[in-house]
Amino acid sequence: MSIVEGKYSATMDMWPLQSKEMTRIHPFYDNLKEGRFTTTSCRDCGTRAFPPRVVCPECLSENLEYVDLPLKGKVLIVTEEEVGVPVGFETPLIHAMIELDDQLTVFARVMNCKMGDLKEGDEVKLVVYPVDPLPVDGKKGAINLQERVFYAFEKA
Amino acid sequence: MRNVCVIAGGQSVWGARQASERDMFQEAGKAAFEENPAVTNKDIDGLIVGSAYTERCSFQTHLAPVVAESLGIRPVNICCRVELLCATGSSGIILADAMIRSGKADVVMVIGGEKLFTPQRWEVNYSELASVDHDWDGTQGLGLPPPVFSAVAQQHMKLYGTTEEQLAMVSVKNRRNGLNNKKGQYQEAITLEQAMNARAIVRPMKLFDCCPVTDGAAAIILAAEEKAKYLTDKPLVYIRGTGQATLHNMSANMRNWSTWESLRIAAKQAYAKAGVTAKDVNVAQTHDCFTISEIIETEDLGFCEKGEGGPFVQAGQSDFGGQVPINTDGGLLSCGHPFGATGIRQGIEIMHQLRGDAVRQVEGARIGLTHNLSGFIAAHTVLIYGRDLA
Secondary structure, rough: OOOOOOOOHHHHOEEEEEEEEOOOHHHHHHHHHOOOEEEEEEOOOOOEEOOOOOHHHHHHHEEEEEEEEEEEEEEEEEEEOOOOOOOOOOOOEEEEEEEEEOEEEEEEOOOOOOOOOOOOOOOEEEEEEEEEEEEEOOHHHOOEEEEEEEEEEEEO | OEEEEEEEEEOOOOEEOOHHHHHHHHHHHHHHHOOOOOHHHHOOOOEEEEOOOOOHHHOOHHHHHHHHHHOOOOOOEEEEEOOOOOHHHHHHHHHHHHHHOOOOOOOOEEEEEEOOOOOOOOOHHHHHOOOOOOOOOOHHHHHOHHHHHHHHHHHHHHHOOOOOOHHHHHHHHHHHOOOOOOEEEOOOOHHHHOOOOOOOOOOOEHHHHHHOOOEEEEEEEEEEEEHHHHHHOOOOEEEEEEEEOOOOHHHHOOOOOOHHHHHHHHHHHHHHHHHOHHHOOEEEEEOEEEEHHOOOOOOOOOOOOOOOHHHHHOOOOOOOOOOOOOOOOHHHHHHHHHHHHHHHHHHHHHHHHOOOOOOOOOOOOEEEEEEEEOOOOOOOEEEEEOOOOO
């Protein structure tokens, strides 16, 4: 029996830590659980950064607020990965360069999609899905599972 | 400021090695000392060790003292590790150059390596999820980079009419260049037909458009000019100029995928410091992790106009006899790509080219260039070497 059986290993976690105990950008994940795709915008200089920050990358202000990003976007480029995808993903692993608005283009996974289904110019929408929960040490040997989610896109 | 010379270099055999990371560091260090018997482990006063995945694949962190001890090096001026994923080795050389130039050290070994073959193959693909922005790009399944370079290639094809044949010509050329490189991962030529008909990885990237997974290590030794004159009887090779730039990391913040602005900035810095232009470069080792990369690099390094990278390789301008032979030892596509070692391997090849003792020699080469990119095309590193001072 392995000495690490049943243990959680941070180096093997492919999902970000999302709770308020673990990250100051937990509002992003809280919003995501409600179907909102958000990021931080600076109340001082107006810069909207993605991904969300705790410090404005333009003026270094900490006076930030969460703002909504579009939930739909337009496909600019499609890539279809046929072999060698990381464990946790299945082939074909499809990614697209997606124009969300005139300021933000993301390169993201497109779920629920077959080879050849997605084309340049297609509309896609955000999809939020559950990922591995985080086992956290509690009192008296208890393990508390924290739910986690992440986002991708699918054909609109 | 002092002048800096390359006085020795060597590497382990690269490939799917039956050896540990620690074994290969020893092989590479020994190869560098054997390449120039005038310099020994007792002459090294600075050691910079490069490895990107040492914790993930080889368990060992705090790697530099392990390597020093393994090779009997007792660096009294600096002993540390450097990491910039695929540009680890060349970044180590930039730091060593600065240290020697400023008088902090006299003779520095830069040694880099990577053990990427683990007992189960899935683990490296998994670890790659940490090479990009782990929380934002890794979570999209962007670990191994083929989807990224597929998007780059598609955009370049759309904007400039670059063809799949032109991509394939890069791998055919580099496989041919690597034929007699006994330390490279592959010593087999491929035909254009083989490259065009190979299985798809992420179209238009096919098998031979992508560099392989590789174990290996490489070591190079730099010295202040006055020391170098005592430590080698071979022609001196100078580091003339270096440049590095990083403008973004996450995919969402990369504004233009087919013109690499940070490469242009790094190249401009390096050319200015070296007092040369792209036209003066006689031989170059660029980061051909994918065939499209080499095409874009020929443009953004200034060897040809923007958008002309496809016709440039097609016309043989990046081959022996052309304007600037590129990846003369086979490049990443033939030699493989153990991240920490790649920039060092390139520096060793340029050292041989400028001395005139390369396996496949560019006749009369006086100015050589190396280039690396790292991660999500995030950071670019350019070094210019010269047979002469400015």
